[in-house]
Amino acid sequence: MSRGSVLLRASALLLLVAFVTAPDLFAPVFEPLTVNGAPAIYNQGSLLTLTLAHLATVFGATLASTVVAVLLGIFVTRPMGMEFLPLSRSLVNIGQTFPPIAVLAIAVPLVGFGAKPTLIALFLYGLLPIFENTLTGLTQVSPLTLEAAKGMGMSPSRRLLEVELPLAMPIILAGIRLSVVINLGTATIGSTVAAKGLGEVIIAGLQSNNTAFILQGGAVVALLAILIHDLFMTAERTMARKLGGVAATS
Template structure:
């Protein structure tokens, strides 16, 4: 089954590359979805450029979310930072409490149109899954393992870096994967504030009542989500397999 999934994702990757590199070759497939001689393939920009811009803002926003969320997760699982847990939870819940569209409406007057308000919306929206998974991963490290590391003379910093984070890594990576997939879809709304991305294709389809444009934008986002999910799931499995092969703290 694992190999079947890998082959399927490989085919999706090939199809995606062919489509964004040579979209006009798919015109006969999309022409029946158009009316009044409308163009069957999005012609107001490069699909390759829009796809790369879409991925860039998702990756940058998710990376920023991961840095803050993992840092907060580490802080509030230390004895000295336990009191900040309620405040941290309130902070990371902001993105889930306010819809991304509302965040965009607030951010645009502050930072202007373009990528910046979209980055802020995705950054806030991606915090919660990573933060909660970081908490879960760090708090589930077996106490006996921590005691063993302490007994071997490891300092708190070394226990964190050499024991806790490696053991919690698969769970943290799962949170990053969830955040990334959420942001891949959410990033399409950035085009409403002039951010470059695949939302442009979808909005153009809505404005011109062109079903072909709508389908193209949606399909590319969906294929990206499948590919990114598969790639990050493979990284999770690799981290878990390495953990399973060696989960005993070592002194150095």
């Protein structure tokens, strides 16, 4: 990564932190977007609290999606689970088949308002990319590598934990990255069912016709998505380089 790129990302992070911790400093920037003396900065709650709640919802759902999708991916790539691959694909596609707003409508009567229906919707929506990348990563491990590990006396569980998963991890991380970035934007709809998050800012702007509020909520979500995307990309590249070095010296 070039020095310019690092400086640009560091500047974006500092801007984001400054805005959510001291938003009033940016009031002059947003005042031209307001009419009839409306507030320029969202004043119905703490932007920092809403941002942290938004991230907690997204990462909580992604963690659950990751555990389920990776375990399912491992299962269907074992001899005893291969016949369940079509069924597994159908199950993880449910989240993509039904839009998150439809999942919310079904979940609210079952679990009530708040974060729970949003977590369910994001969990289902995040399964597919992680599952498919887990499959891709595990099935692309070289048979020669697996034979070598078997020849060293490794048990199937050791081969999985010490060979297959480490080699597949960059691809699995790419699936997790895609899931997180998608869910960062999707989580804004959670505010329609009283879940805390940056959707509150956007909805407040829509209800009051305040463009400044809409832009603030959207900008924070966009910056979060860019920064988290870059963080995962850096982790993927670092892991891929390490694996390439190991392969080159083995």
